[in-house]
Each structure stands twice: as structure tokens, then as C-alpha cells.
Amino acid sequence: MDFPPFVLWGTALGLVNHFLFHKYEPSSANIALLVLPVQPVVLLVLLREPFSRLFYTYVVFLGSLSLSIVAYRLSPFHPLARYPGPVIAKVTKLWSTWKTAQGYKYLWHKELHDKYGPYVRTGPDELSVIDATAVCQILNFGGLEKGRYYESGRHKDTPPTIVSLSGEAHTARRRAWNRALTSACIREYEPLIVKRTSQLILCLRDRTHTTVDLVHWLDLFAYGFLFFSECAELTTNRYDLMGDLAFGGGFEMLRDGRDVDGVGERIRGFTKVSYLAGQVPWILRTIHLFPRVAREIQQFNNFGQNLAIQRMKNGAADEGGLEKQKPTLQTSAADGIAAVIGASDTTTSVLNSTVWFLLSNPEYYRRVKQELDTVFVDGDDLFDMSKHQELHFLNEALRLHPPLPSNGPRQIHLGQSGRTIAGRFIPEGTSVYTPAYSLHRNPDYFSPHPDKFLPERWLPDSKFENHDTSAFIPFSLGPANCVGQKFAKREMLMVLSALFKSFDIRFADGFDSEAWPMGMQDFFVVIRGPLLVNLTRRHHGILA
């Protein structure tokens, strides 16, 4: 059978393009978008064929290119061929991007791991791993670097944040953060946590006659908390993270009872857009050309910058001069943004989940109140941190509802040599997810009943069949783990103690409490629907 020359050459051109793009993978889709559309036109000119065949030439060219890509991705020659996974995910990243856009990537990962085991191919060049040994090697020192995903929230005109940095630059920036969040420094911040927590409790006290959306109030607490102006006073002799966190703000969301400046909306808009954009790093620079995406990222960066300017007016960071290079306004803004995102939705997510778990399990709720009543007898200072113990129910809530359920990916960048992790070879160019949500529910590490809220599994003398804390990573592991975890734990223990000591809480009448976790959407940090409760004042607590 004779094929017209444009069919033969169009097919060949598609195959050659696949070969070249595969070999010299460009870092941006912009190149492909420029190079691909012109080729059929040039082909027709060279073949001296009429332009009436242009449409068919495109079909042949793009068809051959696509088929060749699909065939290679499904073939035994693909470096990830030995890893199991759904065919659609092996063929295209669009499938997981679709799942991500719906906000349920964490549930999808869990489904896949239940079906295929601890190693799953979730994209053409992407793996998800929930083997604890491998996860430790991937995340820990000497493990894999952060993936290109982390560039997604950064507009080209703004400096990198601690989150998007890697290698030595990250280590240097991290030193400054570590200094600002030592245990001694956190003790200095305690009065500020106390102040905001008391304010939260007083606000809730005024609402004991009505139904309260706890998500709303805890959001106001967390966002407002990040912007309290007093933090500037703590800028004594170190690069002052909290100063940058606070920016010298002036937000009084708890007082106003609402997010007047739309800070929450901005944060969520930004994380959503950058999370989605980061799913396909190859098209990141192209996506940033879309006005909506660029506007969202740029607006948020500007927002951070304006707050940093305010912060600088209140006294510049690093008064102690410990940094060789003074943080610039842009750096302060960038890291301030990282702090806002890192510290707000994460903490409130755990607080809400903990309340939900306890109200759903009245026996545990009763025990928690009893424990608090024993530890803090009437007249004791509820904010005495020396009395706050590690609470097992908090760990259990973090296990079942980690606020970053999918976490960001690590990557073996192109040009680096592949790595053997826990005895399995991972080739260059692979992104690797270590989803905490699936890992924490893996029966190999937590059983029996990995999906059930059983705080006693955390007791030192518990007789649970499997309880492997190396698989518990709500704050991640290694050099880029959560720098704010000690601070977060302090804050959460303080708020929960105050809340449970001050109020009897119950789900509001008519509230579908069982459906509440189903509304949890994962856009890097979890977003939740309203948690409706009724509060009754207790005789103890700071309201007594």
C-alpha cells in the first residue's frame, strides 16, 4: 500500500521528535510549544505539498509523536517498567494532575498502595513509596534532593524561599531558621502564644449560646497569630524568624471575628495554584505565563513584600548581626511567606482533627478531660508548659490526618546518576513521593486497625502488633523536615488544653460529623469544611 509522502515523513518526524526530546529533555515546555507547531508547515513546504493537507499532516505528526511516547512509557524499556501502577498513570501525568486538582490525591495514593503495594508508579516518571526504610533513605541526610515541584510557588522576579532552596543554599538559610526556633527561643515566644490562646478562648466564650464553626475560629487564631506586632520586641540578637513571621503586622482577626484582609483566601489561592502548577514541573514556566496563575503568585508575593516592609519599619531582622549576608527585604518577604504557609493551615488542621477525633470517640474525650483535670487542678496556670505532656491523642490525630498528606516530592534530577534505595534502583529523572497519609496507615507499621483512632497505641507499654515510629513522619525527616515542629507542638498543646479545660464541646445538632473528613482536600496543606460544634463553659479553665 502506497502512503502519500506527507504521511511517511510526518510519521518519521514524530518519531525523531520523540527521540530528540527524550534525549535532550528541555527544562521548559516553552521550547516544545515553539518548535512543534512549525514543523508540519516546514515539512509541507519541503515536500512541495499543498497546504490543504496541513490539518492531516498535523494529525499524522502529533499522532506518531503521541503513540511513540505512549508505547515507550508502557514498554519494558522504560526505566520504571518494573514498578507496578495503573496504565493511565504510566502513560500520562495528566491523570494524577486531575486527581490533584480535585483535592483527593492523598486518597488516590492510598488506593493505589492498597492495590499495588509499597512502590507504585504514579506517573510516567513518578513513584510513590511507603516502605519505611526507603522513605527514611529518601528524606534523610544523603537522600534525594527536593524536586522541581518546589519551584512552583516562586515567581521569576522573587527570591527563593527556604522551601524552594536546596543544597548548600538551603543549609545556609536553614541555619538561620534553626537559630530562631531553638527551645530557648520558643520559650520566649510563649507569652505570645498565651496571649492569642486566651483571646481565642474569650472569643469562643462569647459564642456559647450559638453554633460555632471551629475551623473558622482556629483559622482566625492561626492567621492572626502570625501577624502579631509584639514579635518585633523579640528581635534581640539573632536573625528573627518570628519577626519575619509577624512582619510587624497589625491583623486582629480574632477581635474582628473575621478575616478582614482575606489573608486565608490569599494563602489558599496561592497554595492551590502553586500546588497544581508544580504537578508538571516541565510546564511550570509555561503555566507561569498564564495571566491567572502569574497574577495569583505575584499578588501573594507582593502581599508578603508589603508585610515585610511594615516589618522592617518596626525594626530590621538580624539586629545581632549573626548573618554574614544581611537578609534583604525580598528575602524577608519570601521567608515570611514560607512561614505563613508553613505555620498556619498545618497547625489548625491538626487542632480541628484532634477535636473531631475526640468528639467522635467520647470515651477518649472523657479521658482527656479527666487527665487535664488531674494535671491542672483549679487555680493552676493552664498555660504552665511544664505540665503539658506529650499527648498520645495528638500523635494519633497527626498519624491519621497528617496536615501535609502527600508531602512534596524528592527527585533524582536529570544528569544525576540513578540511586539504589532500599535495594531498588531509581533512575535519573524520577520524582518520588513519600505520602504520609498512606504510610501512616500501612498495616506493616501500625496495626491492628491502622485506620482507627486508638491513642493507646502510643503508650510506652502498648501491646500493639506493629507500632513502628520510623514510619511516622507528619513533620517529614532529614535536612528539610519541619523547622517549626517544636513550636507547633507547644502551640497545639496549649490551645487544646485551654479549649478542653474551658469548654464541654459537642457536635452541633444536625451536623454530619461522619462526613466531615471526606471534605478534607489536599492542596499540599489540607483544607477542611466547617466543623460545627456547641460549647458549654466548664467551671475550670481560664474563664473561671
Ligand code: HEM
Ligand atoms: C502541626 C504543625 C506542622 C506540621 C504537621 C508541619 C509539617 C511540615 C512538613 C511535613 C514539612 C516538610 C515539607 C516538605 O518536605 O515539603 C514542613 C516544612 C516546613 N515547616 Fe512545618 N509543619 C507544621 C508547623 C510549622 C510551623 C509552626 C512553622 C513555623 C514556625 C513551620 C515552618 C516550616 C518551614 C519553614 C518548613 C520548610 C523547612 C525547610 O525546607 O527546611 N511549620 N513542615
